[in-house]
Ligand SMILES: *[C@@H]1O[C@H](CO)[C@@H](O)[C@H](O)[C@H]1NC(C)=O
Ligand SMILES: *[C@@H]1O[C@H](CO)[C@@H](O)[C@H](O)[C@H]1NC(C)=O
């Protein structure tokens with residue numbers, strides 16, 4: 001039976017594919033029925049090919065001892081190879097060189113990498129775009145589907161053209177947002193009937209607690225923003241929408257609920273709008289300042305924070321750190337974040353977070369993060385503007401600017417205040433004898449350790 005099906009398939013295939021079929025009368029070579037092509041047969045001699053005959057260059061630093069692990073810039077290097085010091089070998093095989101140039105620490109990892117560390121990066125350029133209606137915008141997301149370790153937070157990048165809406169909706173997760181470009185009107189109503197409306201610009205932040213219904217509208221010039229949810233399995237495809245509440249309740253029920261005739265619902269949308277074009281928001285925000293008997297949401301519970309106008313928290317030679325957490329933005333009681341700028345050559349010092357995973361997003365520049373994950377496991381990842389990162393709690397990490405422009409990124413924690421443990425400060429505040437007995441360091445080295453956090457170090461590599 002199986003043989004008959006096979007034969008039928010061959011016939012069907014060859015009669016369909018006339019273009020490739022041999023002309024009538026030609027002999028077609030077929031596998032020898034004696035099976036001489038199976039397994040060893042002295043007649044089938046091996047063909048030796050010099051697979052090392054490939055033309056390539058090594059990047060600066062590639063011949064250093066693998067544990068030096070400096071960043072390798074493959075951009076102007078011919079045919080980059082997976083080699084570090086005495087480790088690795090050439091790659092004669094199929095490849096997409098663009099990946100290697102974007103991820104030199106994957107192609108030729110520092111010799112300090114070891115074992116396995118779960119994936120910690122996701123370029124949003126690899127996410128599927130959900131396109132809005134009528135040219136109104138789009139969204140794309142990162143969640144546990146693409147970073148399985150990212151169980152605590154998920155991210156969405158969204159674009160709204162001028163006047164476009166992210167329709168009235170709510171969700172099970174809490175939403176913390178950072179405006180990247182342009183300006184947006186946000187509005188919401190809470191469970192006590194208190195109302196809220198505000199306009200935000202690039203660099204500002206909003207927060208909606210789980211379940212609070214809200215809408216967003218792009219102002220003049222449009223907007224792009226980043227949404228971070230406190231649930232790694234969050235999906236933009238799983239939100240509760242105003243359009244669907246009306247489309248999926250019987251019109252008889254809607255009429256009873258609102259004490260209105262059936263004809264009131266004649267023209268409601270049949271389903272999801274999600275992102276759609278709208279009437280431009282009135283320039284005067286007071287036109288949309290609606291209050292009921294409960295009044296406005298009190299300012300101490302504000303859903304927005306004009307973070308773009310806040311000063312930096314730390315300024316160092318190597319860059320800046322600007323913190324936002326519930327001490328200044330109380331409604332977002334479990335979100336703490338920092339907007340970090342790292343100048344070329346500088347590094348956000350090696351640190352870890354005691355109680356939270358870290359979700360991050362690169363707004364500008366090129367960086368790498370090395371993660372140490374206990375049990376000898378360590379791995380290095382390369383990030384570029386538009387990439388998401390995720391570092392589980394307790395794992396040490398640094399963020400090194402490996403480019404020629406500033407790196408700007410946002411790091412988000414699930415914590416009631418922003419904090420970290422700096423490896424430098426830790427060893428600097430530990431009795432020298434303990435550190436020296438542990439790490440076999442010279443007196444001069446431990447004497448140079450600093451007792452304060454450095455946040456961002458403008459380091460020149462010292463040989
Ligand atoms: C949008 O914001 C990003 C990140 O700050 C910036 O690099 C980019 O130039 C901005 N785009 C425009 C059109 O201003
Ligand atoms: C809305 O009206 C209230 C007074 O009812 C006022 O305090 C508030 O500033 C107005 N504007 C906004 C955007 O809330």
Ligand SMILES: *[C@@H]1O[C@H](CO)[C@@H](O)[C@H](O)[C@H]1NC(C)=O
Pocket residue numbers: 440
């Ligand atoms: C510490 O370093 C010195 C100098 O290289 C070496 O001689 C010594 O064996 C090391 N001690 C340990 C415990 O590894």
